[in-house]
Amino acid sequence: MNTSEPSVVLAGGGTAGHVSPLLAIAGAVVEAAPAARILAVGTAAGMETRLVPAAGYELATIGRVPLPRRPSLDLLKLPFKFAAAVRQAAGIIDGAKADVVVGVGGYVSTPMYIAAKLRRVPIVIHEANARPGLANRVGARLAERVAVAFKDTQLPGARWVGMPMRREIATLDRQSSRSAARRRLGLAPEEPTLIVTGGSSGALSINRTIAAALPELAAAGIQVLHITGRNKALRDAEGQLLTAPGYHQVEYVDGMQDVYAAADLLLARAGAATVCEVAAVGLPSVLVPLPHGNGEQALNAASLVEAGGAVLVRDGDFSARWVTDELVPLLKNPARLQQMSAAAHGLGIRDADARMAQLVLEATGEEHR
Known part of the structure; x- marks a missing residue:
């Protein structure tokens, strides 16, 4: 040896x-x-x-x-x-x-x-x-x-x-990095910001719900960065890339530290890496576990949800109405987001x-x- x-x-x-x-x-x-x-x-x-x-x-x-x-x-x-x-x-x-x-x-x-x-x-x-x-x-x-x-x-x-x-994620200071991260991602510096990702492979059900909820998100003044997954870009009836006020879609972001710094709230699946990373950086999240498999994603999220750092919603319940009734009010509540951030950060390793x-x-x- x-x-x-x-x-x-x-x-x-x-x-x-x-x-x-x-x-x-x-x-x-x-x-x-x-x-x-x-x-x-x-x-x-x-x-x-x-x-x-x-x-x-x-x-x-x-x-x-x-x-x-x-x-x-x-x-x-x-x-x-x-x-x-x-x-x-x-x-x-x-x-x-x-x-x-x-x-x-x-x-x-x-x-x-x-x-x-x-x-x-x-x-x-x-x-x-x-x-x-x-x-x-x-x-x-x-x-x-x-x-x-x-x-x-x-x-x-x-x-x-x-x-x-x-290390770029583990050592991230979201507060001091936010302005530069939003600039690099093409986002407005001060708007309430939702970032959506289904992971490297995308998430079709999440993508469809966000597309249906875009009018409500735009009306609430929320900007959205939607990471759709490779080859999963959303298009309108004419085949053009889907657009809406404040809505930005990309297939992939190389460097999730910018995503975590720029977001006020992350909407994602509950993969192990995502759950641990949002805890490490203190990012409030809405987690939508995969509806199939052995239920591991819901288990991954359990401690973070119990601590108050994340909100869990079943894939079958994640609808445009849920976005309007639950997600939009959450994004418009800075005090609750701050509480969620502190709870998440307390669990981070x-x-x-x-x-x-x-x-x-x-x-x-x-x-x-």
Whole structure:
């Protein structure tokens, strides 16, 4: 084991929810141990193919082995595909001379955990969601160290460290950054500001509701920045981009710190990263959990809602009428927004990346303080 120049292999990918904490952990490891060698492992089709190289790290890929939802020929092929992925993972670990494997969940993590255990390489896990995914439920039984973003996440031996996030977000001062952020985003400096995002993939139901509520939002003097998601721009009956007074739509914003600084209120899904980031920066939010899946998004939001830092609305209840009756009055109530901001900020953890780096380096036998 080379602890003076530790080789750290980080596994995870598919969505920004996996890639973002992976990159934050990688950055904190390098900051704590500048000689560390970093290799990220993902699939050839996930967001990691763009985000990891852009962050300056090498990316290796293995085959994607999803678990079939129903009996099929794919289910019969699963053991062979999984064995092949484990062999690929073992080759990556051997090639990197890994001192530790760090997993953040997703399809690639399980083969990496199995291969690391077979190679007797320490495993460190970070689980982002309040309800753990299958990969990390398996990996937690093999790992030396298990960390979670949410206090009540049920994994064996879990330590609550928070959500690793970009330093630009973790250290954001919304008040002092607001004017410049609004200018960069093309927003008026003093208008009540709602920013809407469905995440990197967008959210069709949220987009439709906002489109229907635009007259009421405009009448209330609320400016809206609507991040629709790639290839999900809203258009009118003539096929032109939807417009309204004070309404701005973009498909993507590179740099969520500007979004968090510019917004008086954020309307979003309740992905783990979003919930943790709005808490860290003290941003009031209205959260609309995904209506399908295992209910993890509602669980992600629970502590923030209970503390008064966010409002939760079911996807089926989120309508233009709800926007008019609930969201508009909230945006016009600065005192309540301030209370929500303070409640959110009180739950925020802003050094989770450093906490994770400490666990990773401890696992290699090299503790950096």
